[in-house]
Amino acid sequence: MKPIDPRLLRYARATRFFLVAVVILGGLGAGLVIAQAMLIAEVVVGAFQQGKSAGDLVTPLALLAVVACGRALVSWLTELAAHRASAAVKSELRERLVERAAVLGPGWLSGQRTGSLVTLATRGVDALDDYFSRYLPQMGLALVVPVAVLARIVTEDWVSAAIIVATLPLIPIFMMLIGWATQSRMDRQWSLLSRLSGHFLDVVAGLPTLKVFGRAKAQAESIRRITGEYRRATMRTLRIAFLSSFALELLATLSVALVAVTIGMRLVHGGMDLYIGLVILILAPEAYLPLRQVGAQYHAAAEGLAAAEEIFAVLETPVPATGTAPVPSGSVAFDSVTVRYPGRSADAVTDASFSVEPGETVALIGPSGAGKSTLLSVLLGFVRPTEGRVRIGGADLADLDLEEWRSRIAWVPQRPHLYAGTIAENVRLARPDADDTAVHRALADAGALEFVDALPAGADTVLGEDGAGLSAGQRQRLALARAFLADRPVLLLDEPTAALDGATEADVVAAVRRLAVGRTVLLVVHRPALLEVADRVVRLELSETPAAPEPVMAEALAPESAL
Numbered sequence: 001m002k003p004i005d006p007r008l009l010r011y012a013r014a015t016r017f018f019l020v021a022v023v024i025l026g027g028l029g030a031g032l033v034i035a036q037a038m039l040i041a042e043v044v045v046g047a048f049q050q051g052k053s054a055g056d057l058v059t060p061l062a063l064l065a066v067v068a069c070g071r072a073l074v075s076w077l078t079e080l081a082a083h084r085a086s087a088a089v090k091s092e093l094r095e096r097l098v099e100r101a102a103v104l105g106p107g108w109l110s111g112q113r114t115g116s117l118v119t120l121a122t123r124g125v126d127a128l129d130d131y132f133s134r135y136l137p138q139m140g141l142a143l144v145v146p147v148a149v150l151a152r153i154v155t156e157d158w159v160s161a162a163i164i165v166a167t168l169p170l171i172p173i174f175m176m177l178i179g180w181a182t183q184s185r186m187d188r189q190w191s192l193l194s195r196l197s198g199h200f201l202d203v204v205a206g207l208p209t210l211k212v213f214g215r216a217k218a219q220a221e222s223i224r225r226i227t228g229e230y231r232r233a234t235m236r237t238l239r240i241a242f243l244s245s246f247a248l249e250l251l252a253t254l255s256v257a258l259v260a261v262t263i264g265m266r267l268v269h270g271g272m273d274l275y276i277g278l279v280i281l282i283l284a285p286e287a288y289l290p291l292r293q294v295g296a297q298y299h300a301a302a303e304g305l306a307a308a309e310e311i312f313a314v315l316e317t318p319v320p321a322t323g324t325a326p327v328p329s330g331s332v333a334f335d336s337v338t339v340r341y342p343g344r345s346a347d348a349v350t351d352a353s354f355s356v357e358p359g360e361t362v363a364l365i366g367p368s369g370a371g372k373s374t375l376l377s378v379l380l381g382f383v384r385p386t387e388g389r390v391r392i393g394g395a396d397l398a399d400l401d402l403e404e405w406r407s408r409i410a411w412v413p414q415r416p417h418l419y420a421g422t423i424a425e426n427v428r429l430a431r432p433d434a435d436d437t438a439v440h441r442a443l444a445d446a447g448a449l450e451f452v453d454a455l456p457a458g459a460d461t462v463l464g465e466d467g468a469g470l471s472a473g474q475r476q477r478l479a480l481a482r483a484f485l486a487d488r489p490v491l492l493l494d495e496p497t498a499a500l501d502g503a504t505e506a507d508v509v510a511a512v513r514r515l516a517v518g519r520t521v522l523l524v525v526h527r528p529a530l531l532e533v534a535d536r537v538v539r540l541e542l543s544e545t546p547a548a549p550e551p552v553m554a555e556a557l558a559p560e561s562a563l
Contacts, residue, residue, distance in 0.1 A: 018085035022140030030148035039064040041278035086132035124307030135301035141290035149287040167255035171291040252288035323399035330393025337388035361521040366540030410486040416479030418467030424459040430486035446481035473504030
């Protein structure tokens with residue numbers, strides 16, 4: 001990543017105002033540094049060379065106190081601007097990251113590690129704090145202060161200015177060399193942290209299963225190994241940071257020493273006035289200090305820079321193209337649809353052809369892996385067909401406005417997700433402006449009102465993440481309540497009775513029957529009970545030879561004979 005990456009200016013508008021503020025405050029700081037050096041030199045010369053008393057030096061001492069307070073104020077304003085800009089930029093980047101992930105859709109998300117994305121959106125974005133609060137302010141000072149100091153020195157002594165001009169570029173050169181060595185190690189450190197976070201989150205999510213099969217200890221050893229690698233990578237990076245700070249300090253010290261030696265020799269031989277010599281001696285270290293601090297703060301900001309690269313990689317991922325045509329009414333038809341996921345040697349679905357007429361309920365059956373859920377993803381616009389087309393009212397889905405099309409669909413996945421919040425809030429996701437009466441009616445239609453009313457707070461009961469505290473059947477009925485509340489003309493159901501007992505399955509089937517009335521329904525079925533709801537059944541078969549030209553679809557089976 002560049003010292004000031006232009007992508008930050010593009011994706012986070014607060015960065016532009018902050019950079020302007022940094023340059024202005026850096027200019028004020030540079031002026032105060034020069035004023036302070038001149039006042040100190042005046043006080044020292046007056047007291048020790050001219051023999052002035054404290055009363056005679058009241059004015060320069062008072063001005064020196066004002067300048068010191070001014071430098072403190074500029075430093076405070078810089079910190080304030082840095083933290084406010086950092087908060088604004090982090091908020092903006094997080095919002096853009098989440099929005100882009102949502103726009104890219106489940107097809108893209110399925111190829112990402114959840115833990116890595118969570119780490120990127122939390123710890124990764126937070127790591128930019130050091131970049132804004134330490135690194136960028138020093139960059140602003142490094143651009144302004146050396147120029148101002150040199151401009152002041154060259155008017156008094158061109159020899160000292162020439163020494164500073166000759167030695168000053170050595171610090172950026174060493175910084176670049178050290179930065180190249182550090183960047184690869186920081187990238188590895190961030191990669192290890194992402195892998196550790198993702199693996200740890202996956203292990204915690206699957207801990208009950210691991211305990212049942214006695215594999216928890218093996219995963220603990222894996223986490224211990226990755227943690228050890230991260231610790232070693234961090235220590236290697238810190239070692240370089242400490243050594244680089246020492247190298248930059250030594251280089252700046254030697255450069256200032258050269259200036260001091262030449263000034264000292266000329267003062268001894270009477271070739272320079274004491275006032276001018278003191279001003280240059282005080283200002284010389286200030287010319288090198290901002291550049292030294294940039295090199296030191298680069299390591300503090302390196303983790304944020306590495307995370308920013310991954311954030312920009314997500315933000316720059318091309319969004320799947322979508323049409324703009326209005327969505328017509330009519331049947332839903334799959335026309336020789338074939339889907340093959342990237343990196344797969346076999347088709348997920350091969351040559352699927354069938355239609356669902358308005359108001360019709362079609363059950364989609366077949367063995368696991370035949371592509372039933374894939375066809376729902378195609379219809380939702382999350383997956384693009386490799387071959388063939390999906391037609392809505394005779395129009396190609398690829399040409400239609402996906403947002404408008406999805407606004408007509410109520411979707412109940414096989415395992416619906418419930419968020420940490422009240423039951424009413426979870427149901428209201430389908431229609432945020434719905435009042436309590438509408439939510440109550442949707443719960444009743446889904447057969448969920450009985451168990452909801454039995455809870456201490458009713459619909460205001462707070463659920464844990466992913467519906468913690470509810471059974472699979474209860475979660476499924478809340479998902480159906482969402483579909484009732486949405487009240488949309490097209491309904492997609494993906495195995496809504498999976499993993500349910502007989503009594504719960506009967507309740508869900510009854511709710512599905514009520515929900516399907518008057519809607520165009522595509523229903524993925526594995527269990528016979530739901531077939532009674534269907535008007536027609538379409539069977540998908542596994543293709544033994546993915547490249548076979550023959551269709552692998554059988555259509556219009558009678559519901560009672562489909563399984």
